[in-house]
Amino acid sequence: MISRRTLTLAAGMAVIAMVAAGNLPAEDAPDPAAVRDAAAGRVCLVTAENAIGAPVAYASGFLLGEGRFVITDLASLARPDVRQAMLRFRNGSKAIATEFGMADPAIGLVAVKLDRPPAGLSGLAIPTASAPEDPGDVTVIGHKWAQDLDFIIGRFSHVVSSADLAARLKIDPPKQAGSFFNFANINPEQVSGSPVLDRGNNVVGVILRIAGADKPVVVPASALWESLKSADRQLRPLAELPKPFWPVAVLPVPGKPSTPQDFAQSVRTIKVRSRCTKCNSKGTITVRKLIESHNVGGMQRNTYRDEVQTCPTCSGEGVVFPDGLYAQYVRMAETGTWLASAGGVDARVRDTVFANCLDLLKAVSRVGKSYRDDLLRETKPDLSKNLAGGPHGIVVFAQVRELVDGPDGSYWVLAPHGLEATLAAKADRLAAAVEARGGRLRDGHWIILAGLAVGPVSLGGQRATYVQPLAWTDGPNLGVREHKPGGSGTPGTSPSPKPPGSPSFFGL
Numbered sequence: 001m002i003s004r005r006t007l008t009l010a011a012g013m014a015v016i017a018m019v020a021a022g023n024l025p026a027e028d029a030p031d032p033a034a035v036r037d038a039a040a041g042r043v044c045l046v047t048a049e050n051a052i053g054a055p056v057a058y059a060s061g062f063l064l065g066e067g068r069f070v071i072t073d074l075a076s077l078a079r080p081d082v083r084q085a086m087l088r089f090r091n092g093s094k095a096i097a098t099e100f101g102m103a104d105p106a107i108g109l110v111a112v113k114l115d116r117p118p119a120g121l122s123g124l125a126i127p128t129a130s131a132p133e134d135p136g137d138v139t140v141i142g143h144k145w146a147q148d149l150d151f152i153i154g155r156f157s158h159v160v161s162s163a164d165l166a167a168r169l170k171i172d173p174p175k176q177a178g179s180f181f182n183f184a185n186i187n188p189e190q191v192s193g194s195p196v197l198d199r200g201n202n203v204v205g206v207i208l209r210i211a212g213a214d215k216p217v218v219v220p221a222s223a224l225w226e227s228l229k230s231a232d233r234q235l236r237p238l239a240e241l242p243k244p245f246w247p248v249a250v251l252p253v254p255g256k257p258s259t260p261q262d263f264a265q266s267v268r269t270i271k272v273r274s275r276c277t278k279c280n281s282k283g284t285i286t287v288r289k290l291i292e293s294h295n296v297g298g299m300q301r302n303t304y305r306d307e308v309q310t311c312p313t314c315s316g317e318g319v320v321f322p323d324g325l326y327a328q329y330v331r332m333a334e335t336g337t338w339l340a341s342a343g344g345v346d347a348r349v350r351d352t353v354f355a356n357c358l359d360l361l362k363a364v365s366r367v368g369k370s371y372r373d374d375l376l377r378e379t380k381p382d383l384s385k386n387l388a389g390g391p392h393g394i395v396v397f398a399q400v401r402e403l404v405d406g407p408d409g410s411y412w413v414l415a416p417h418g419l420e421a422t423l424a425a426k427a428d429r430l431a432a433a434v435e436a437r438g439g440r441l442r443d444g445h446w447i448i449l450a451g452l453a454v455g456p457v458s459l460g461g462q463r464a465t466y467v468q469p470l471a472w473t474d475g476p477n478l479g480v481r482e483h484k485p486g487g488s489g490t491p492g493t494s495p496s497p498k499p500p501g502s503p504s505f506f507g508l
Contacts, residue, residue: 040149041091076250138205267332273328430469
């Protein structure tokens, strides 16, 4: 017996063919501006969400057929923690997708089934025949770095074979080698899944941002059509998506992708600007004091003695917290988390980012009270304002409250110092974000954590802010805090005092 879901997908594919057969003749094609206006409403922002509704990746997508399916980036939805996709259209309508009908690792695209098609919107046309080598002016429509909907006009330059691209990336070519297009005069900043349209409002390709490629490549519409046509017509949950063949640069956070240089600059700025120039980060200064003065042979003679004193500028800590430094902590957390969680980032870069962030956190965990109080004073209003939004970089002192069961595993609930707020982080992610892999947390444990506050979620019947951790280490004991009904927290670790004259805790 054929299931209802199978019939729905088959009907959708049939409509795709009918729409494609009715393409506008070239002489009746609208100008690029008209193409933009006609197609923009059919393009959507695709947000991959985990089991508790937190966004973990972003892409573009577009409606096809009668509006029941959306084509988008496979890599963004094939992440292991993705359970559904939220799709947002320009008119404000939303749809949810939890199933897919086609997924092709070789072209990096997937067709997801919408729970509720947007009213009044039909899909874009996909030609059944091979696209011409030179379709003329093409319009790329998609979300620029998962933010504003952006339009750009250009032309194709040449065809890039899968074999050549694989050789450039130093990977084995796919078994069924195909080809991609390259652009001649533009470098689109739209994310993967953005459609490329000709002057007749037909989809001639789809943007795919392959990591390591100089520019995004374009999956030909003919390759997409063949994948749709050969799909097995059976809907399956997103959790069963295959892994993409190409190393796609998945966007984990809205905004322009971070670079290792961005992260390194923020860490360097924190270290340099934290130094106390008065004592050169030693915590002490040498003061020459007048001991006595007397007249010898009509000449005034003074006796001095050098005395070591606590530096008044840094209160003996060797570091200061100047205006604007907190913004660098936020930037460090944001760029580091991006590099640690984005697709297509070299493993050596990830390891370097983690190691440098962990070293910095260890230094901050040992810092004196003045510096820590200044950091906390900046942290409190920032988190009070931005925890409900997101994504937003955080460097926070927090106490572990409890381990709770979520729909996709265990979560640690954390209480940030000085805030009536709750953070939630996946237990396995926290275990991977500490130097001693598998290090165990416990109720009442104080830590200092760097990462990304993604946004509000519901976990175990309570509201919390989902955190994507970058790194954490044991933090100073900031006091006993109630962490469970009828119970109280246990002390954390206390910072070791910095001996006078010892090297800067930042190692500078």
